[in-house]
Amino acid sequence: MDLYSSTTESDYVRIDADLLIPGRGPPLKDATCILQSRSIAHVGLRSSLPDEYTSLPTIHTPTLLPGxxxxxxxxxxxxxxxxxxxxxxxxxxxxxxxxxxxxxxxxxxxxxxxxxxxxxxxxxxxxxxxxxxxxxxxxxxxxxxxxxxxxxxxxxxxxxxxxxxxxxxxxxxxxxxxxxxxxxxxxxxxxxxxxxxxxxxxxxxxxxxxxxxxxxxxxxxxxxxxxxxxxxxxxxxxxxxxxxxxxxxxxxxxxxxxxxxxxxxxxxxxxxxxxxxxxxxxxxxxxxxxxxxxxxxxxxxxxxxxxxxxxxxxxxxxxxxxxxxxxxxxxxxxxxxxxxxxxxxxxxxxxxxxxxxxxxxxxxxxxxxxxxxxxxxGPKMAPKSGQVKLGWDADLIAVKGNPLTDIGILAEAENVSHVWGVGRLYKAPQMKDCAV
Ligand SMILES: [Zn+2]
Incomplete structure (x- = not known):
């Protein structure tokens, strides 16, 4: 499977992160997030990843956080x-x-x-x-x-x-x-x-x-x-x-x-x-x-x-x-x-x-x-976005380095290695930048 093609309905994507910042709540070290189509199908420690996901093609990133x-x-x-x-x-x-x-x-x-x-x-x-x-x-x-x-x-x-x-x-x-x-x-x-x-x-x-x-x-x-x-x-x-x-x-x-x-x-x-x-x-x-x-x-x-x-x-x-x-x-x-x-x-x-x-x-x-x-x-219009949570929209970014020790990492687009918007992969190292 080509990891960098757009996802289809049945596609799963596995993302291993050294650090997962969920948007709200404490960060997780050595975490895995599974995307299925438009939403987040699983999030948790890599050590407790369910068997069904262990053989999926995997993207590894230093840090994963919500879009x-x-x-x-x-x-x-x-x-x-x-x-x-x-x-x-x-x-x-x-x-x-x-x-x-x-x-x-x-x-x-x-x-x-x-x-x-x-x-x-x-x-x-x-x-x-x-x-x-x-x-x-x-x-x-x-x-x-x-x-x-x-x-x-x-x-x-x-x-x-x-x-x-x-x-x-x-x-x-x-x-x-x-x-x-x-x-x-x-x-x-x-x-x-x-x-x-x-x-x-x-x-x-x-x-x-x-x-x-x-x-x-x-x-x-x-x-x-x-x-x-x-x-x-x-x-x-x-x-x-x-x-x-x-x-x-x-x-x-x-x-x-x-x-x-x-x-x-x-x-x-x-x-x-x-x-x-x-x-x-x-x-x-x-x-x-x-x-x-x-x-x-x-x-x-x-x-x-x-x-x-x-x-x-x-x-x-x-x-x-x-x-x-x-x-x-x-x-x-x-x-x-x-x-x-x-x-x-x-x-x-x-x-x-x-x-x-x-x-x-x-x-x-x-x-x-x-x-x-x-x-x-407001509560009626807000989408399920902004947190890495089970069932929420797969709006995610992967970044190089740890923004908890250097927030400036998030100030430069070149540090953002991957961008998923509602499950669609828009940016990855093998792809042209979105802005080109
Ligand atoms: Zn204004």
Whole structure:
């Protein structure tokens, strides 16, 4: 049998790992995992492997762990970090760049993403039918923003922007409670797995202030209530404290960025069981690509970068539940745009390094990028992914070396030797990289 061909229904694959990190719970030394078709058929110590599996062709790896998740990403295919650039990028160009970006994401060991706005929801069909390779995409479709909010393209005349939105540009403006309810229904109609709401200003938008709350309390409640009726959670973009508190009180499940979080916010997060997605990559990588921002946006990023770092460390110390997301990235960046490479899809793994810098152990960082990450979709929408468990989806990666002693191993795609997505082998030493 050729180990590196795609699996078929009846195929079994045996993976022996010196170290198996299950995503949640203690690691196992000298473990074996058996895949059958799309799911995990057995996991345990090699010494107690059932006889029926002992003669299977075997892949050996230093470390096996669940496929990683990026719970905050965007596939807008734009080459500048501005909402206006999303408007200005033709959809076909964005799609072509996104095909490359999805492959790069998978190549880096990320088998699932939550897309919090972007074209990924349209391209997901090409991934699932096998036309292109990529992670599983759980998309919010369009971020829901108020007029003049973070999801508005402030430099574009409103009639032109509304026209582009009508024709599918993944942005959305709404104002007032009935309009917010309708906005959620419109995202559901286009296949949203979750809803993303902009509860404060942001950096990639021009004229708004990240410390201001966006949407009234009533509008935020309307978004959450409408989403909940369809078992969707709401992810809230928020930097400032007012937006964080309002989003949590309204019932948003995940807080994106959390830049100005304080003790009161952390208390409310724990009380509500909300999950923080700090997106440290957005700041770390964003500060390295000054030429790709407008001066106004760069100032909005640079100003609170240190505050964000402190808030993230405080949340780790304070026991807030955390999942990892990056807020990447630029579209289709290859050698023609060398400055953008640090902000491009495929560099997702650096978020684990930043998590450890914020105070997590490597085990905690991996749990935040796997088991916790799948839970950011809520109990009704989360797949059985992010843990190496009997009967769960065969989303797995094999890596060279031990990320528990050097988390930086997960930051480089070249250290990821194998990638399985729902049982299909996408990457192995004998195969071309997914991103080639
Ligand atoms: Zn984002």
């Amino acid at each position: 990683l998740w990026d719970t905050h990403t965007h596939y807008y295919g734009a080459r500048r970090l501005s909402i206006d650039a999303f408007y200005a990028t033709p959809p076909a160009l964005a799609g072509a760049r996104t095909a490359r970006d999805l492959a790069a994401t998978l190549n880096a060991g990320f088998t699932s993403v939550r897309e919090l706005g972007g074209w990924g929801h349209q391209i997901a069909e090409a991934v699932s039918e096998g036309s292109i390779v990529g992670p599983r995409i759980y998309s919010a479709v369009s971020p829901v923003s108020m007029t003049a909010g973070h999801g508005d393209a402030h430099g574009i005349p409103l009639p032109a922007l509304r026209g582009a939105i009508e024709h599918g540009l993944p942005l959305h403006l709404c104002d007032g409670i009935p309009d917010c309810t309708k906005a959620v229904r419109q995202q559901l109609r286009r296949g949203a797995s979750l809803i993303k709401v902009c509860a404060s200003g942001g950096c990639t938008s021009q004229l708004d202030d990240p410390e201001h709350q966006h949407f009234s309390d009533g509008e935020l409640q309307a978004v959450v209530e409408e989403a909940a009726r369809s078992d969707r959670i709401v992810a809230a973009h928020c930097h400032g404290k007012a937006g964080i508190i309002a989003a949590l009180r309204a019932g948003c499940k995940t807080i994106e960025h959390g830049t100005y979080m304080d003790d009161e916010c952390m208390h409310l997060m724990r009380e509500k069981g909300a999950i923080l997605i700090a997106t440290r990559t957005f700041f770390e990588a964003g500060l390295k690509v000054r030429e790709l921002w407008s001066p106004e946006s760069y100032a909005k990023l640079e100003g609170p970068a240190a505050t964000h770092k402190e808030a993230y460390a405080m949340a780790v110390r304070g026991g807030v539940k955390i999942a990892l997301g990056t807020d990447l990235g630029l579209g289709g960046v290859v050698s023609d745009c060398p400055v953008g490479i640090v902000f491009s899809h495929g560099s997702n793994g650096k978020e684990l390094v930043y998590a450890v810098e914020a105070g997590m152990s490597p085990m905690e960082a991996i749990e935040a990028a796997t088991a916790n990450a799948a839970e950011t979709l």
